[in-house]
Amino acid sequence: MPGVLALLLLSFIRAFESFEVPAIVGLAGNIEVLSTSIYQSSRATTPPNFGQAGAYSVCLLAFLACLLYFYGRLSRHAHRYQTITGKGYRPRVIDLGRGRYASMLVLVAILLFVIGLPLAIIVFVSFQPFFGSFSIASLSRWMLKNYATVIGPGFFRSTLVNTLVLGTVTASLVVPFTALCAWLAVRRKPAAWVLDQLATAPLTFPSIVMGVAFLQVFVNLPFPLYGTLTSVIVASAVAYLPYGMRYAYAGVLQIHSDLEEASTASGAPQMQTFIKIVLPLLSASMISCWLFVFLLAVRAMSLPLLLVGPGSSLVAVSLFDLWQNGQVTELAAMGTVWVALMTCVSGCFYLVARRYRILTA
Amino acid sequence: MLRVGNLVKQYINEAGERKGGVSGVSFDVKEGELFTLLGPSGCGKTTTLRSIAGLEHPDSGLIQLDGRDLFDSRSDIQLPMYERDIGMVFQSYAIWPHMSVFENAAYPLRTRRNGHLSREEIESRVMRSLEMVGLSEYRNRSATKLSGGQQQRLALARALVREPKLLLLDEPLSNLDALLREQMRSEIKRLQTEWGVTTIYVTHDQSEAMALSDRVAVLNNGMIAQMGTPIDIYDRPRCEFVANFIGRTNLLRGTLASQVRAGDIAAVHTSIGAIRCMFSSSMTAGHQISFVIRPENIELQRLNGVASDTAPNSVSGLIQGKVFLGEVAEYTIGVDGDHKLIARTHPSIGLNRGDRVRASFPENKVIAICD
Ligand SMILES: Nc1ncnc2c1ncn2[C@@H]1O[C@H](COP(=O)(O)OP(=O)(O)OP(=O)(O)O)[C@@H](O)[C@H]1O
Numbered sequence: 169m170p171g172v173l174a175l176l177l178l179s180f181i182r183a184f185e186s187f188e189v190p191a192i193v194g195l196a197g198n199i200e201v202l203s204t205s206i207y208q209s210s211r212a213t214t215p216p217n218f219g220q221a222g223a224y225s226v227c228l229l230a231f232l233a234c235l236l237y238f239y240g241r242l243s244r245h246a247h248r249y250q251t252i253t254g255k256g257y258r259p260r261v262i263d264l265g266r267g268r269y270a271s272m273l274v275l276v277a278i279l280l281f282v283i284g285l286p287l288a289i290i291v292f293v294s295f296q297p298f299f300g301s302f303s304i305a306s307l308s309r310w311m312l313k314n315y316a317t318v319i320g321p322g323f324f325r326s327t328l329v330n331t332l333v334l335g336t337v338t339a340s341l342v343v344p345f346t347a348l349c350a351w352l353a354v355r356r357k358p359a360a361w362v363l364d365q366l367a368t369a370p371l372t373f374p375s376i377v378m379g380v381a382f383l384q385v386f387v388n389l390p391f392p393l394y395g396t397l398t399s400v401i402v403a404s405a406v407a408y409l410p411y412g413m414r415y416a417y418a419g420v421l422q423i424h425s426d427l428e429e430a431s432t433a434s435g436a437p438q439m440q441t442f443i444k445i446v447l448p449l450l451s452a453s454m455i456s457c458w459l460f461v462f463l464l465a466v467r468a469m470s471l472p473l474l475l476v477g478p479g480s481s482l483v484a485v486s487l488f489d490l491w492q493n494g495q496v497t498e499l500a501a502m503g504t505v506w507v508a509l510m511t512c513v514s515g516c517f518y519l520v521a522r523r524y525r526i527l528t529a
Numbered sequence: 530m531l532r533v534g535n536l537v538k539q540y541i542n543e544a545g546e547r548k549g550g551v552s553g554v555s556f557d558v559k560e561g562e563l564f565t566l567l568g569p570s571g572c573g574k575t576t577t578l579r580s581i582a583g584l585e586h587p588d589s590g591l592i593q594l595d596g597r598d599l600f601d602s603r604s605d606i607q608l609p610m611y612e613r614d615i616g617m618v619f620q621s622y623a624i625w626p627h628m629s630v631f632e633n634a635a636y637p638l639r640t641r642r643n644g645h646l647s648r649e650e651i652e653s654r655v656m657r658s659l660e661m662v663g664l665s666e667y668r669n670r671s672a673t674k675l676s677g678g679q680q681q682r683l684a685l686a687r688a689l690v691r692e693p694k695l696l697l698l699d700e701p702l703s704n705l706d707a708l709l710r711e712q713m714r715s716e717i718k719r720l721q722t723e724w725g726v727t728t729i730y731v732t733h734d735q736s737e738a739m740a741l742s743d744r745v746a747v748l749n750n751g752m753i754a755q756m757g758t759p760i761d762i763y764d765r766p767r768c769e770f771v772a773n774f775i776g777r778t779n780l781l782r783g784t785l786a787s788q789v790r791a792g793d794i795a796a797v798h799t800s801i802g803a804i805r806c807m808f809s810s811s812m813t814a815g816h817q818i819s820f821v822i823r824p825e826n827i828e829l830q831r832l833n834g835v836a837s838d839t840a841p842n843s844v845s846g847l848i849q850g851k852v853f854l855g856e857v858a859e860y861t862i863g864v865d866g867d868h869k870l871i872a873r874t875h876p877s878i879g880l881n882r883g884d885r886v887r888a889s890f891p892e893n894k895v896i897a898i899c900d
């Protein structure tokens with residue numbers, strides 16, 4: 169249960185701080201939400217009005233801090249929810265019977281409509297020389313030039329590579345770190361609550377606020393970090409710590425403490441218990457966590473938007489720029505390639521998870 | 530071998546009071562002995578065991594194993610568990626689901642810090658302990674694909690593979706069904722004698738404790754109520770709690786009319802009539818006495834007509850209930866209206882509800898307890 173509630177909370181916070189959709193759909197119609205106002209005042213105006221951005225940021229922060237307080241109360245009695253014990257741990261396949269086909273059909277229909285349709289339009293546009301509505305005539309204008317631009321060497325390719333590096337490194341930093349923190353926190357090791365609070369704190373910062381904060385830090389650093397890919401990785405890793413933390417936390421909660429004590433009783437010191445017992449039992453959560461953080465990092469726009477420099481362009485940011493420049497067909501091609509790539513990544517993970525017969529946490 | 534001295538470990542509850550846990554437990558366990566901590570739920574058995582294992586930090590007291598201090602509150606010694614050379618079997622078995630049967634059992638050897646073992650040695654020692662519990666043909670199986678009883682055996686093999694000085698078992702049979710429990714009970718006894726490992730066994734099941742133990746400590750409310758051999762505790766309970774907890778009991782109360790000396794046989798008037806028994810210690814007049822009479826020590830005789838004499842240690846009554854338990858039948862006998870006695874006899878006696886009976890009990894089978 170705490171796993172589900174935690175997820176609910178995260179979804180709510182993410183919706184509240186979301187930037188991309190309001191930025192693309194809302195800005196055109198002059199609908200401003202807090203997150204877009206922050207962007208407007210720190211980037212889109214010249215000279216940037218950091219003071220105003222800061223004020224907006226504080227408002228957002230205060231509200232989210234309240235939500236987080238509830239989360240803390242929720243997970244206090246965490247040990248009641250342990251589910252993986254040393255006995256009877258067997259993943260089960262639930263047979264839904266005939267209802268299976270009906271529910272499958274409904275789900276597929278919904279998915280097709282919600283995801284398939286927009287995707288189809290993107291793919292269609294990506295083969296067109298210019299953006300127009302669908303017609304027979306447009307079919308004769310099929311071309312691959314957009315793809316050549318995207319995949320060929322140069323700006324777009326390095327963007328793709330940059331983004332993959334960003335996702336991989338961020339996720340690989342976040343996952344082991346949060347696994348350790350969550351374990352320390354759940355097992356109530358001395359002073360672990362400090363770690364827990366620190367790792368959860370970035371959750372209160374909407375990513376656009378995070379962006380503003382890191383922008384300030386990097387600009388004022390003595391060595392040149394501002395505008396580099398490293399700066400985006402650092403910021404992303406910090407920003408997504410809470411998400412990793414929540415995954416790992418839910419994962420550790422499921423491990424019955426007897427399993428660890430049995431290791432201690434076998435003569436293993438704490439660290440060995442963590443590596444040999446806790447990590448393997450956490451692997452299911454960690455794989456899904458890695459994928460989750462990876463996907464978050466590569467598709468995030470608001471955070472890198474404020475941090476990237478010319479040498480460190482990223483897909484999400486490039487897409488946003490393309491949109492603002494009206495290069496819709498290139499945007500579509502790049503989007504298509506990107507979606508295909510991400511589908512592959514998810515697919516691979518699914519296979520890995522199946523291989524080890526782990527049901528995602 | 531193991532000495533536990535005045536162990537105190539109390540928990541703070543939500544209201545901030547010190548509650549639960551144990552408050553001053555002392556006992557010694559001899560080399561090769563199977564020592565049982567017996568008591569009702571919540572009496573502090575697990576707390577004691579976990580303190581010995583080092584999973585719990587006691588408030589005060591002393592724990593020594595083989596002359597070495599594991600814990601001493603006065604000199605502030607607290608040896609971490611992994612240095613204690615203690616094997617433990619958990620109530621939930623705690624078999625690691627991500628390892629095979631062999632890997633589970635080999636883990637304690639692989640983590641050994643003093644003296645690295647060769648591959649062959651690990652292999653042979655693990656196989657020896659797996660054979661001991663009859664799991665050698667499952668060595669490559671995933672540990673999650675074992676039945677409850679097999680997981681239990683694996684947990685035992687894992688605890689024994691390091692040949693620890695002390696083996697701790699926390700209600701190892703409570704998750705098994707009745708048949709398997711009996712089977713595993715004798716298995717544990719066999720393993721324990723074969724390996725000769727000193728063992729502390731925790732249970733709330735008195736029949737388990739009786740069947741297995743060399744010595745038993747009965748715990749109540751975080752304190753030891755009585756300690757001794759199973760027979761000792763059964764035949765000579767020192768307080769009402771122990772008498773009630775170990776086996777079925779008839780408890781009768783009365784007041785001592787005149788002074789008795791140790792070894793005297795005296796009669797005391799109780800609610801069902803005079804009871805004669807031998808007193809093991811001297812007592813002054815006016816003492817409140819409780820008598821313990823085990824149901825199997827009550828003899829039943831069918832009465833035809835009305836009872837005439839009123840000899841001590843013998844009452845007449847009406848059978849109010851009969852429960853057939855297989856090898857014995859348990860009768861509830863109503864005496865003088867609202868007093869009840871429980872008696873157990875061989876079912877072949879053929880008594881039924883409504884029959885009038887005489888219930889008698891020899892004076893050497895009545896135990897007098899004074900509180
Ligand atoms: N972590 C804890 N925090 C607070 N109180 C506890 C804790 N662990 C045990 N207690 C209390 O201490 C008392 C003794 O607990 P313990 O686990 O030793 O009982 P037990 O004899 O093993 O019982 P059972 O047969 O049910 O396992 C109980 O009343 C329990 O409520």
Ligand SMILES: [Mg+2]
Pocket residue numbers: 574575576
């Ligand atoms: Mg217990």
